[in-house]
Amino acid sequence: MKKAFITGATGFIGINLVESLLKRNWEVTALHLPGEELKYLSRFDVNLVAGDIVDYENLKNIVGRDQDVVFHLAGDTSTWKKHAKRQYAINVTGTANMCRVALEKKIPRFVLTSSSSAYGIHDQRISETTPSNAMQTGISYHQTKYLAELELKKAVDQGLNAVTVNPCNLIGPFDLRNWSQLIVSVCNKHMPGYPPGAGTFAHVRDIADAHIAAAEKGKTGENYLLGGIEKSFKEVIDEICAVTGTSLSLKPLSKTKLKTAMALSTAGAFFTRQEPFLSYPKYKRLVGKLT
16 A cells, blocks of 8 residues: 555545545645644545644654655745745745755655746747746745755755646635635626736646656656646636536626726725735736646
């Protein structure tokens, strides 16, 4: 029986990866933050351990030497500039800590879950060899995912047998904060219109399976873009309506209207102290071609 240690096991991809590994008879140790909600993760027969990837000393005590693969999925996906410092600590320092522990414990295989966002923003289709412009985007999430990959490359140079996977936009079970919000908005008929952009979409279970394939077959030091079907947001909304039986007639949302909504949302966050529902990074996602 193979053994896997998973960070970010309570997340969207994490829970689906747990499920996929268990179906293949892996023994899974799942890391979660102390006091974190375990409503979904507790459904599965896994070894639960509490810890924090930004605490290196803590990690040394909970990552066992007997693990076959470490799947490092934990990350901060916030799009609010106010969270940039926290995001750097989790995405960059946390990844450096996990790589260091994996090297010290001589873990045979390490899989980093990055994002297509680590490549930055491009007007054309990208591949694994496309140079990243993440540091020029001004978006913390893009930058920290790219910097996390640099930390992994340092570890690979030191002997870590690791690969990186870069998922696109995901849809599927256990999604609490991502595109499920769009599905709910469509079903509740709360959509003011459809944005002009497009994206590449995949089912999260396929992405979970791709993580395992990367662990078993990936070449050390390589990146693997985990893509899917490219669709406009209008086409995605139309498909949601067709699947759910929702009748919805929407008009296109102009960039001007979205910019106004972004400004109002950002201003409102100043008073609510909550992340704006339409931040600048989210605006860029809605009006561009999203990988």
